[in-house]
Amino acid sequence: MPKRENISMSVIRRLPRYHRFLSHLREKGVTRISSTELSAKLGLTASQIRQDLNCFGGFGQQGYGYIVDQLCDEIGIILGLQNQYKAILIGAGNLGQAIASHMNFPEDGFRLVGIFDSSPFKIGNRLNGIEILDMERLEPFCEREKPAMAVLCVPREAVSELSDRLYALGVRSFWNFSHYDVAVKHTDVIVENVHLNDSLMTLCYQIHNASQQAEKES
């Protein structure tokens, strides 16, 4: 990979989408695609796609386009999907259970190695073949397994203390589903927030706004 360095998040956030789309094309047996075709399907400009890809190197062939199979793999490598980083899940409530069983971690660069909860009703149960452990066993577990990432599916009130506790255990990245922004107190911490409530409110705004526009026009 030739270039890299200082890639903007706007570009990064488009890569998984390219990857998903190209996997799909590959499955359908498509071998070749041009930036123009791809842009039409994704609702982007061809320019943007070429610009994005050229942050990482020239993957295409002039006059021909991109080889689907090859480009898909390259994007996978850029994203680091081959890594299988160890991940733990904290909080086996509704959402935690759904994440554990709905997500295909290996496909996305991770391996779920542990699940923790503090409820006696959940401890001992299995989720996707993994035993739910008592929160008290977090320390020895992390010292042994050294997970790189923690999925946080706990109530808002618990996050601040929990993230400190995990940081002390060497966890440096968080996939946060709680209704709370994980504070980035340390420069080496990576947080990806998924605020479902925010997403839903955004949708509400759009519906609300569209109906107001409609009113105004009538």
Add this chain to the structure above:
Amino acid sequence: MPKRENISMSVIRRLPRYHRFLSHLREKGVTRISSTELSAKLGLTASQIRQDLNCFGGFGQQGYGYIVDQLCDEIGIILGLQNQYKAILIGAGNLGQAIASHMNFPEDGFRLVGIFDSSPFKIGNRLNGIEILDMERLEPFCEREKPAMAVLCVPREAVSELSDRLYALGVRSFWNFSHYDVAVKHTDVIVENVHLNDSLMTLCYQIHNASQQAEKES
């Protein structure tokens, strides 16, 4: 509300976060806040916050700042949270169940009025007090209830046909959790995609990239 019209999505996506933060401050009994204080807590610039708010009107007082209670309510109104739009959920699998029970729809501007699934093992069960109905009952239900929004928690393959079916029934907005982008074939459709896989891959990239940087420096 004085101004409005043509507000960019960048601004809209920050509003729920402001709202969440201000609710929290209100709960803690804080009555007054300046854009500078707020910006420090949110990790933004004071300029941006003032700029954002002034898209909708002047909610502050010069020399004083903003009244937490009032600003919070105003943002709620801008987002349209008072609307309680009717929503239905399609797909009562792991993720669907989690969404139904984990989300507080009324707080976010919606009311969940129906849940649908095609599995005989799920039909008839209750989720959050709502009976899971057979997909075949979708038509009469929608004709009667006229839901504004559908939460899609179905497999990728099902989305294309399903969204057409819902569009025909008058549903114009979708909160899509499937591993697929809902095609916007019509200009009056609003889609909010939540691609958890994409989010996870983005996190993978960041970890991968951080460790590469660390290697380079050593």
Add this chain to the structure above:
DNA sequence: TAGATTGTTAATCGATTAACAATC
């Protein structure tokens, strides 16, 4: 009145799009 902080305009920065030469 003096101090503080907003609302708003102007300057900067970054991201997207357009254009085209390079080349398969």
Add this chain to the structure above:
DNA sequence: TAGATTGTTAATCGATTAACAATC
């Protein structure tokens, strides 16, 4: 060789930040 499509530079557009006058 002619046609197509990339990689890349330049132009445009939009979003963020800075500055400051208005005013509470």
